[in-house]
Amino acid sequence: MSNKNVERDQDVSLKLFIVLSRAFEAIEKQIVKNVKEYGLNLTEFAVLELLFHKGDQPIQKVGQKILLASSSITYVIDKLENKSYLTRKACPTDRRVIYASITDEGKKLMEDIFPKHKEAMSKIMGGLTTHEKELVTEKLKKLGLYAQQL
């Protein structure tokens, strides 16, 4: 790449990061507002959604999928347990492992929230057409995977 093109790519990259941050924060803020009405924060919602759709998970798996440090998961799981939306279940084959399991109450909540969440998501992302979203998703996947591998 020529010097000029290197510089241009740097400027474009800086700008992309700003715009990416802003877009993410704007969307996140809307979603936070929505789930807050159900007394949940985004992390709690993500954990419940995972258990709701994927079934019981070892606590550590939850952390991996939600992208949270192990100490933070303990905290979130505690909170959801206090709210009676999940229970801890011992693993019969490996006594180190504890499963997080969504309760009936938790399921009921998600059956209520999730469809609304999907609708809200569509509205929040109304700035792009379905096709544009697919295009951006594909590019962002490349971008994210590359950055992750560094």
Add this chain to the structure above:
Amino acid sequence: MSNKNVERDQDVSLKLFIVLSRAFEAIEKQIVKNVKEYGLNLTEFAVLELLFHKGDQPIQKVGQKILLASSSITYVIDKLENKSYLTRKACPTDRRVIYASITDEGKKLMEDIFPKHKEAMSKIMGGLTTHEKELVTEKLKKLGLYAQQL
């Protein structure tokens, strides 16, 4: 839109949010790692960068541009002041206002960091071509502005 298309757009939107989050977090993590080597976190870096490139700013303006609550800015400005990278300067015309002003030491730091930051940014975003970045930037801008307006 048909029912089928509504559902498809919802699914695409959900997926886009996941991918957007992951990309943002992966990139952010790399940048955090870089600026950490200079003893800064991302917020502190953002504040210094703003003052470095745009000159003195009222504290409240800093918060607006960095997207931070007023109570949080006070905290960050305090930290940067303790590190001698900026000083507070009273506004002569409005005694409510306090300017944040980067020090010579702060400028020296940014003259060192910023070019490296630009290079790093290009590398971190190496998963896309310059042209793809521009395309994604344009779409994300639409996406973010729309979400912000809700």
Add this chain to the structure above:
DNA sequence: TATAATTATTTCGAATTCGAGATATTATTA
């Protein structure tokens, strides 16, 4: 098999952010 290394979860303290409210100042309006 005993020892060492790995894995899962938790505890603890620190860092960062927020929202609500306090204070001081300036701008508006009745």
Add this chain to the structure above:
DNA sequence: TAATAATATCTCGAATTCGAAATAATTATA
């Protein structure tokens, strides 16, 4: 002009996240 509203900054306490280290259990190795 006096009272009211708006603006800028800061203080405080709470929530969330992290990293390091503790504990317990399992797996690998010598």
